[in-house]
Amino acid sequence: MSDSHDHENPVQHPEVQLASRAGYVAGFILTLGLMFTSLELVTHHVWAPFKLMVATSAAALVAVILQSYLLFRLDLSKAQRWNTFALIIMIPLFVLIIALTWWMFQSLGARTMIHGMGM
Amino acid sequence: MLVHLQGPWSPLWGRLSLSEVPYHNMIVVGAFAFAIVLGAAIVGAVTYAGKWGYLWREWLTTVDHKKIGVMYILLGLVMLFRGFVDALMMRTQQMMAAGPHAAGFLGALHGYLPPSHFDQIYSAHGTIMIILAVTPILVGLMNIVVPLQVGARDMAYPYLNAVGLWLTAMAAALVMLSLFLGDFSHAGWVGLAPLTELPYSPNVGVDYWMWAIQISSVGTTLGSINLIATIVKMRAPGMTWGRLPIFTWTSLSTNIIALSSFPVLAVALFLLSFDRYLGTHFFTPGLGGDLMLYTNLFWIWGHPEVYFVVLPAFGIISEIVPTFSEKPLFGYITMVIASMAIAGVSWSVWLHHFFTMGEGPAVSLYFSVATMLVGIPTGVKVFNWAFTMYRARIRYDVPMLWAIGALALLLTGGLTGMMLAIPAINYTVHNSVFVVAHFHNMFLLIAFAAMGGINYWWPKVFGYKLDEKTGRLVFWYWVAGTIVVFVPMYTLGFMGMTRRLDYVAHPSWLPLLQLEEAGIALYCLALYYQLKQIYVSIRDRAANRVGADAWGTSRSLEWMTLSPVPFYNFAVTPVVHARDEWAWRREHGYTNLRPSRYVDIHMPRNTAVPLVIGALSFALGFGLIWRIWWLTALSLVGIVVAMIIRAGDTDTGYVIAAADVERMEKQADLRAQTVPGGRTGQPIRAVP
Numbered sequence: 001m002s003d004s005h006d007h008e009n010p011v012q013h014p015e016v017q018l019a020s021r022a023g024y025v026a027g028f029i030l031t032l033g034l035m036f037t038s039l040e041l042v043t044h045h046v047w048a049p050f051k052l053m054v055a056t057s058a059a060a061l062v063a064v065i066l067q068s069y070l071l072f073r074l075d076l077s078k079a080q081r082w083n084t085f086a087l088i089i090m091i092p093l094f095v096l097i098i099a100l101t102w103w104m105f106q107s108l109g110a111r112t113m114i115h116g117m118g119m
Numbered sequence: 120m121l122v123h124l125q126g127p128w129s130p131l132w133g134r135l136s137l138s139e140v141p142y143h144n145m146i147v148v149g150a151f152a153f154a155i156v157l158g159a160a161i162v163g164a165v166t167y168a169g170k171w172g173y174l175w176r177e178w179l180t181t182v183d184h185k186k187i188g189v190m191y192i193l194l195g196l197v198m199l200f201r202g203f204v205d206a207l208m209m210r211t212q213q214m215m216a217a218g219p220h221a222a223g224f225l226g227a228l229h230g231y232l233p234p235s236h237f238d239q240i241y242s243a244h245g246t247i248m249i250i251l252a253v254t255p256i257l258v259g260l261m262n263i264v265v266p267l268q269v270g271a272r273d274m275a276y277p278y279l280n281a282v283g284l285w286l287t288a289m290a291a292a293l294v295m296l297s298l299f300l301g302d303f304s305h306a307g308w309v310g311l312a313p314l315t316e317l318p319y320s321p322n323v324g325v326d327y328w329m330w331a332i333q334i335s336s337v338g339t340t341l342g343s344i345n346l347i348a349t350i351v352k353m354r355a356p357g358m359t360w361g362r363l364p365i366f367t368w369t370s371l372s373t374n375i376i377a378l379s380s381f382p383v384l385a386v387a388l389f390l391l392s393f394d395r396y397l398g399t400h401f402f403t404p405g406l407g408g409d410l411m412l413y414t415n416l417f418w419i420w421g422h423p424e425v426y427f428v429v430l431p432a433f434g435i436i437s438e439i440v441p442t443f444s445e446k447p448l449f450g451y452i453t454m455v456i457a458s459m460a461i462a463g464v465s466w467s468v469w470l471h472h473f474f475t476m477g478e479g480p481a482v483s484l485y486f487s488v489a490t491m492l493v494g495i496p497t498g499v500k501v502f503n504w505a506f507t508m509y510r511a512r513i514r515y516d517v518p519m520l521w522a523i524g525a526l527a528l529l530l531t532g533g534l535t536g537m538m539l540a541i542p543a544i545n546y547t548v549h550n551s552v553f554v555v556a557h558f559h560n561m562f563l564l565i566a567f568a569a570m571g572g573i574n575y576w577w578p579k580v581f582g583y584k585l586d587e588k589t590g591r592l593v594f595w596y597w598v599a600g601t602i603v604v605f606v607p608m609y610t611l612g613f614m615g616m617t618r619r620l621d622y623v624a625h626p627s628w629l630p631l632l633q634l635e636e637a638g639i640a641l642y643c644l645a646l647y648y649q650l651k652q653i654y655v656s657i658r659d660r661a662a663n664r665v666g667a668d669a670w671g672t673s674r675s676l677e678w679m680t681l682s683p684v685p686f687y688n689f690a691v692t693p694v695v696h697a698r699d700e701w702a703w704r705r706e707h708g709y710t711n712l713r714p715s716r717y718v719d720i721h722m723p724r725n726t727a728v729p730l731v732i733g734a735l736s737f738a739l740g741f742g743l744i745w746r747i748w749w750l751t752a753l754s755l756v757g758i759v760v761a762m763i764i765r766a767g768d769t770d771t772g773y774v775i776a777a778a779d780v781e782r783m784e785k786q787a788d789l790r791a792q793t794v795p796g797g798r799t800g801q802p803i804r805a806v807p
Binding site: 090093096097100101103104105107108110111112 | 379383409411412415419466467470476477478479481482485
C-alpha cells in the first residue's frame, strides 16, 4: 500500500530493471516467425483444415508463452509474481469463451450447414 | 493489397470531396447552423472573459483525477443531449409515418426522414448513448470518487488517465463530425454483419462508427487498467479489502470486466476493418467466413459491457441509500460477493443476444440458465438496499429520489429480462420493440443512478449543493417521461411491432406512438429543468455552500476532506480505522481532528502530451475513415513520437512543501467558517 520505489526515477522500478535487449529481440523474432509460419501454412493449405487449426492454435499458444516470458518477463519472482498470477487467472475465462463458442457453432453448423461443407 | 473502392479516390484527399458535405439535407444544415452558433458563442465567451490561459492550464493539460472526471461527465452529458435529439427525431418519424396515408415531407415518402437517414439516426443513437454518454459519465464518477474513497492523492497513472479522456473525447468528435461530412453507419449500433461489409455499406458511415468505437475503447481499456491499479496499490493505510467502500468494490469488478472484454471488441472491429480495407472474408458468408462469428465476438464484449455500465450504477445506489437512510449498508459482504458474482456470470450469457441464431436447444438452455443466474446476485443487492431502508430514517433528498427511482426500474427491467432469458419467449418477441423497451428500462436505471450520483457528489466536487427544488422537478419529469414512453413501447412490442422501423405499416398503433411522443415532450421538460437546475445552482452557490460532509450523514472517506476537494485531496494521508471511516469518526467524535504536522506532498505535473495524442488519434481516425494514407501514417508516427518524448521526460512531478499545505489548509479553515456546520459540514438533523 505504500510506494516501494523512488518517484523521481522510473528506471528504478523493478519491472523496468527486468528489461533485456536480447530478450526483446529474441521474443520479437521468434513470435514473428511463428506468425509467418502459421500464415504460410494457412495460405498454402498445407494440411487438412482440422490439422491446420490445431497447428495454428499450437503456434499461437507457443507465441503467447514466449511473449509472456521474453517480452513481459513474467515469472515467479517477487516483482512479477502478481502480474503472472493476473495472467493465469484469465486462463479459465479464455477456455470458457473458446469452449462455449466452439460448442454453439458446432451445434449451429450441424443444424444449418450442408454436411461435408464445414469442418 | 488494399481493396478496390467504388467511387473516386485521390492520394491527397482520399475519398474526401465537396460532394460529401450533405448541404442538400435541411435537417443537417439546421444542425450545422446550431453547432456553429453554439461553438462561436462558447469560443466568443471564453475569449471575452480572457479565459484561454486558464482553460489551458487548469483543464486541457490537467492530470488531476477530479478535473478529468468532471470533463468525462461533461462530455457524457453533451453526448446524452445529442443522443436524446436522435431519440426525439425517431419518435417523431414513427408518429408521422404510421399507415399508407401518412404525409411525407423533406423528401421522405412518409414522415420527414427517408430510410437512409432514419437508419443512421438509430445507429448513432445507440452508439452514442452506450459508448459516448453513459460510459463517460460513469467513468467520470469513478475517476472522481475512487481515489478519494481509497484515500489516494490521484490515480495510479495520472498521465494515462488524461490520455484515456482525450481518446474518448476525440471518438465523440469523430461521431459528431460524421453529421456534417459524409454519413454515419446505418447498420445499427451493434454493426449487423454482413451489412457492415464494404459491398453493402460502400460509404464511410461504417468506418466512422468502427474507428470511433475503436478509439474510445482504447481509452476505456486504459482507464480500466488505471482504476484497477489505483484500487489495488493506492489504498491508504488501514484501508483493507474488508473496509473498501462498495462503490470502489463495484468499480473494481466493473473494470476487471472492461479490461477482459474490451480487447474482444477491438479484435472484432479489427477483423471487420481487415474485411473492409484489405478484402479479407472474416464475416462474409463466402470463402470460409462466418457472419455469425462477428455477432458472437461482438456480444462476447457486448454483454460484459452491459454489466460494465450497470455495476457502477449499483455502486452509486449502495452509497446513496445508506447516507439517506442514516444507517450502515445492510449485508456488506454479500454486496461484495454479489458484485463479483455478476462480473463472473457476465462471461457466460452472451448468446442470449442471438438466441434465434439456430444453435439448438442444448446450447440455448445453458445460456438461458446462466442468464437467469444473474438474477440471484442482483436480487441479493435489491434485498440489501431494501433492508437498509427498512425501519430507517429515510430522507428524500434528490439523490435518494434518483436511487429509489432506479430501484423501481430495476424491478421492471429485471422481470422483463427474466422473460427474455427464456428462449421460447425470446423467439416470440425477438427483434420487437419489447426488447428495445427492456434494455432502455435497464439503461434508464443506470441513467437514474448516474443522475443520483451527480447530485450526490456535486457538492464534494464544487463545494455547493445543486438546487433541490428544480432537482425534484427534473426527477419527476424524467419519471413521467419514462413511464409515458416505455409502457406503450412494451405494449407495442407485445402487439408485434418490430424495431428500427422508419415506416409503421399498422395505423392502429398510432395512438400508442403518439403517447410515446408525449413522453418525449415530458423528457424535454426534464431537460429544461435540468439546465435550470444547473443555472440556479451556480447563481445561488454562495447560499448553498457545504462543509466536508455535505449531507450530514455520509459514511465513506471522500466526505472527510474539504468540499471542493483541494487538488492534493488530503492534507495528510488518512489512516483508516473502520469500514465507513467517516461515520466511525463521527460516532467517536473525531471529525475535527487536525494533523499535528504536515509533510511534503508529491504531485504529478500537468502535461499537454495527452491532448496532443488525442488530437493525433482524431487525425488517425479521420485518415483511416477517408483513406487518406499520408495523414494516417503521419499521425501514427506522431503518436509514437509523442509517447517516446513523454517516456524520456523525467520531470513529471513536483513537490508541495509542508508549509504551503499548512497555509492552504488554514485558508480553507477560514473559508469554512462561513459554511453551516463549519469545516466538517452539516450536523445530523435533530430527531423529532
